[in-house]
Amino acid sequence: MIYKALIAALILLLLGCSIERNVKLDTRLPHPPAFKQTPLHIGVYYSPEFLGYTERKQLIMCGPSGRRDPSDIYFTFPVGSASRDLFDQVIGSMFTEITRKAGPLTNTSSVDALFEPQIEFFDWDMVCSKDFLSTGIISAKVSYVIHLYNGPDMHLVASLHVEGRSSEKPEFCFEECRDSLAAEQAIQDAMARFMIAFQEQPEVKRWFSTRTATTGNQQ
């Protein structure tokens, strides 16, 4: 996609225009994660800020000896909606019952816990090598803070900070071109980190043991 954009950029540059491109992100996994489900009823709340989170990034070209040349190409990444799609799938594979909540305090007594993810930052850039014939690698980073509240009383149990990153070489492609420019994989990486880190958090472990003892569920 980058090369199509570059050819178009060359034409539009001559006309004095810049290019805006809305990137389509499909973060959903083709298979359910290889993960054991915990028998708990979990609520999920996505704030309007989370769902509407987008980032507009300028494409940087690599000049000789790692020189960074800003181009007139801009990409807009719908990070919020892409994160929601994957978070839904990830949470669904971690727990047996999931309910989407319209508000953070909406009828939380019916659920064992409530998750509220927030996006801390999303970064996307071209990293240029320092050699004379400099080449670039696209790098994407995303960071979330995911709050876990105890269902009945909305007491904050833990806030998990997870970061995901990915890099990929820009490649010529003619068919089956992926549109994500490393962003999809960075989001998937962060969610994978969340799935594993979640179980290792001491506060979460404590909460799990009391919760499963109360409800009679076994992990």
Added chain:
Amino acid sequence: MVFDPHCHDWKPAMRSLAKPIASLSIFLFIAACTTVQTQSEFQNSISLSPLDNVVLLSNLASDQDFSDKDVDRCIRPAMFDAAPELHFIPAKQFRENLYPYFMPSTTPRDLDDYRKILERAEVQKRVASLGVRYLIILTKGKTDEDWHGGILCGAGYGGGGCFGLSWWDRKSELGLAIWDLQNKSRAGSVQANATGTGIMPAFGLPIPLYMPATESAVCRELGSRLGKFLNGQE
């Protein structure tokens, strides 16, 4: 390379320097070759059943230069030449099935990490359904170049061109670890490095005389070693 548009008297200088540059180019061309060194350590000789598959992965946690596709292009052809009976599972399929493991932040690093992951029932089920016995993962991968000499380019009303000699030392290093997913153990490791010198004289135009293919030399050597090991020949 230096571009110097103000250099007008470059033709006589070019004539006087042409012979030494040509001689040096010939000397470097004769001296230039690619040498490969390999180190390997295999735990036990193995016998692969026809149902066992192999997967080749890059290390997304630490290596930006080698993607899964690069590792596949690098290692698989030579492995297949050494052991045509090997069956490979695409890296993408393996990663998709083993999510959330083997992502950049969740790739296991040592024996403890591998054991922890492989002891999980869901992981065992996925590994068994893919029939993957051996996981070969990149542990080190880099290529460095060090340029010497110089080429001067000039242009005037009567024409233009480049003159001079550049040569570069190139070193490629690759290391791979082999994990036995069935026995939850490290089956071995292999690493190789290749060095070579490239030469690019310029008599009018800079034209490389020799480009050291260090990376493909390392790939061939490692692929052949791994193929022989999995074939029970090493």
